[in-house]
Amino acid sequence: MKTAAELNFGERGTIAEIDCTHPSSRRILEFGFTPGQVIELFSKATFNDPLAILIRGSLIAIRKSEADCIKLK
Amino acid sequence: MISNAETPVITLIGPPNSGKTTIFNILSGKNFKTVNYPGSTVEYYTSRILAKYNIHAELLDSPGLISLIPDSLDEQVTINSLYHHPRLGTPQLLIATVDASQLSRHLLLPVQLLKSGFNVIIALTMNDLLQKRNIYVSIEKLKEELGCSIIQINGRTKEGIGRLIKEMNSNLEDIRNNGRQIPVPYEQIVQNESLVDTFLEIEKITNKVLEFKTEVEEINLKNANEQLKVHPSILQNNGFTTDEVTLKLDRVLLNKYWGFLIFILVMGLTFTSIFWLAQPVMDLVDEMFSELNNIVLTNFQSGWFTNLVAEGIISGVGSVLVFVPQIIILFVILGLLEDSGYLARGAMLIDKPLSKIGLNGRSFVPMLSGFACAIPAMLAARTIPNRKERLLTIFIIPLMSCSARLPVFALLIAYLVPRDKLWLGGFLLAGIYLFGVTISIIIASILNRFRQKLFKAEDTSTFILELPTYRVPKLSSVLNHTYNSSKEYLLRAGPVILVFSILLWFLVYFPNTNPQIEIEGLTQVEISQIEKSERLEHSYASSIGKFIQPVMSPLGLDWRVGVSLISAFAAREVFVSSLALTFKVTVEDEEANKNTLLNSLKNATIGNTNEKLFTTATTLGLIVFFIFALQCISTIAVSRKETGGWRIPVIQVFVFTTLAYVMALITVNGLKFLGIN
Known part of the structure; x- marks a missing residue:
């Protein structure tokens, strides 16, 4: 299953589920990453990490390792 | 039921970047003071509401909060104090700020607050941003859905403040007459409810309250076409599109290649400018105090007292006051960077390099504050959820060249650098800062190897941060x-x-x-x-x-x-x-x-x-x-x-x-x- 960490620049995806075994999963949900939401990879920082992801009209910086637990449809 | 004989307490609460501070400044004027949460060092502001608004109440600001379930130390303190402030008790009324253009994310906190049983008025900010895209929030429907008062506020024009005051007054009047409910800690009631459900609930609400309007008067083909194009994507994105200017700026500032270069440039410029911007003012203060010293020495009878005043007090105090201009400039520049929204980008850009040496992107702002003063910097480190990273950040903060060292460096640099080559002084100072940072990196990476022994803490490292919409910094609040x-x-x-x-x-x-x-x-x-x-x-x-x-x-x-x-x-x-x-x-x-x-x-x-x-x-x-x-x-x-x-x-x-x-x-x-x- 593809995850948010695997998106290409400008690519969109719809969230299928959040891996709730990940310790940051609650915080990720609180930032609005809930199933059904459309996200877009806006940019990556210089060393490819963290990612800037567009969700619900705002820009969220998130580490690749954490974006990895956002599973896409 | 609680009776309210004494001054009622009103707490302002909201997610970061929701316009909370703007409302606090409008209501309090400039009369606020910094106080610590009792038993801790998390700072917040408190103030009496300005007399002209005619509300007798204590207004309390609080640090930005995303949800009622704490993730870091300072969130824990904020939330505990919300339920029961050791000195002020439970606030009679909460004013929850909500950014209308981020309704679906920002409603999480007020929904949790209401479920918890708090008495809440929602201040809806940034409505103009939404209106630019022809989207309106139906206040009546939102009020009906949430069951609390909603007031639209425009932070720039102060529109809506009058209505907010009126609502606060009648709300306080109401609980004075009828008493109020005691809120139940959210963590106790949340057990059988998941975040996903709360968000689904919020999505249902936002779908109901958002209205898309078009100007009927000026229909032309081009406009109509554009709207047709815009609408489907708006709906898909839960009603929200991101600020176009922010996206354009971030294409450059967060660019994979340029981003880091610009970041280093901005930081370099910040620190060199501290030195050369302050120089003329510092010369002036310096001369003033030596003049004052001379006046005392020549005009009064010589003796121990004259000597004490001239050499002990005037020279001693003057030699330190001379550096206040530099400190002020440092605070102004840091404030402008923070207010514009760039600091959050800085944290993102530097996260990877910092994580290599056992720190976190969130260490960036505490470290940067360390250049002003180590004390607030160490307090700011409370926003780092991971204990090991927090301790390591605190450990190296003293290596950030704080403003107390500025007087010393400025004096010694001024001694080294000829007066006609002031720019050299700027470079030298930048060099000192850079050297301090380099050393702190080396020390952090060495300590990182011994972290198990030294900090005795191991929990997962995390970095999730909202990158706020860029805005022109409000000079008045920065100066304040x-x-x-x-x-x-x-x-x-x-x-x-x-x-x-x-x-x-x-x-x-x-x-x-x-x-x-x-x-x-x-x-x-x-x-x-x-x-x-x-x-x-x-x-x-x-x-x-x-x-x-x-x-x-x-x-x-x-x-x-x-x-x-x-x-x-x-x-x-x-x-x-x-x-x-x-x-x-x-x-x-x-x-x-x-x-x-x-x-x-x-x-x-x-x-x-x-x-x-x-x-x-x-x-x-x-x-x-x-x-x-x-x-x-x-x-x-x-x-x-x-x-x-x-x-x-x-x-x-x-x-x-x-x-x-x-x-x-x-x-x-x-x-x-x-x-x-």
Whole structure:
């Protein structure tokens, strides 16, 4: 299953589920990453990490390792 | 039911970047004061609501909060105080700020608050942003869905404040008459409800309350086409599109290649500008105080009291006040960067490099604040959820060159750099900052290897951060904040400096107050100078200084600098005032009317020889000493409190002081070896 960490620049995806075994999963949900939401990879920082992801009209910086637990449809 | 005989408490609460501070400033005017949450060091503002609004209540600001389930230490404190503030009790009323353009994310907190049973009024901000896209929030429907009052506020024009006040008044009146409910901690009721469900609930609400309107009057084909294109994507994105300007800017500022380069440029520019922007003002203050000193010395009868006022108080305090312009400029620039939204980007860009050495992108803002003062910086480290990263950040914060070191560096740089090459001073200062940062990176990476032993904590590292919409910084709020921070700095440092100035003056003036000397054939000026040096030669300070002379000699410095270094352990900036005190009395001025500290230092020699005391080598050695040394009692105290024990602060003092001495030793003797003197 593809995850948010695997998106290409400008690519969109719809969230299928959040891996709730990940310790940051609650915080990720609180930032609005809930199933059904459309996200877009806006940019990556210089060393490819963290990612800037567009969700619900705002820009969220998130580490690749954490974006990895956002599973896409 | 709680009865409310005393002043009601109203708390402002909301997610970061939701316009909370703007509303606080409007309601409180400039009369707020900084207070700590009892039993902790998380700072917040409190104020009486301005008299013109006619509400008798205490207004409390709180740190930005995303949800009622805490993730870091400061969130825990904020949430606990919300339910029961140890001093103020439970607030009668909460004003929850919600950014209308981020409705679906920002409604999470108010929904949790309402479920918890709080009395809430929602202040809906940034409505104009939404209206630009022809989207409107139906206040009536939202009110119906949530069951609390909603007031639209425009932070810039203050539109809606009147209605908010009216609503607050009738709300308080209502609970005065009917009593109120006691909120139940959210974590107790949330157990059988998941976040996903809450968000689904919110999505249902937002779908109901958002209305898409088009201007019917001006239909033209182009417009209609555009709207057709816009609508589907709006709906898909839950009703929200991101600010176009922000996206355009971030295409450059967060660019994979350019982003980091621009970041380094911005930081470099920030620190060089501190030096050259402040220089003219500093010259002015410096001259003012030497003039004042001269006036006192020439116009009053000579004696110990006149001497105390002129040399002890005026020179001592003046030599530190001179650096207030630099401190103010530092606060202004940091404030502008923060307010514009760039600091969050900085945190993102630097996260990867910092995580390599055991830190976090969130360490960036505390580290940056460390350049102003280590104390708020260590408190700011509370936003780092991971304990190990937080402790490591606190550990290296003293290496960030704080504003108390600015006076010392500024003096020593001014001594090294010719007056016609001020730009060089800027570069040198930037170099010092960069050196400090480099050293802190090295130390952090070394400590990171021993982290298991040192910090005894291991939990997963995390970095999720909202990148706020860019906006033109509000100069008034930045200046306001600068004024408060500078005032606080002066109030904290001022008394220490004054006390130490007087103490040092006492040590250099006594016990030999009236030295007996041959006065035959000498002019009045010569007499007073010989008197001065005689007095110092046999002073208490001299005895202390000569005791530590063996430690100072390897650094090419003498006991007078030693005394200043010891007094700097109370607070670094005291170094400058104590240099002023010991050197102005030991050195003869070639130009009597230009009685500045710099001239005194230039003419200082070692003992009775003709060898200059302050050479390029020894001055650079002193700079290096100050880069490393942890000479600040308050910092040590805060470090103990924040790390929960003496372990870390003791290691800090030991490591940094040893490093300071050894590195200064290497610098001085290395330079001498290379023939630079």
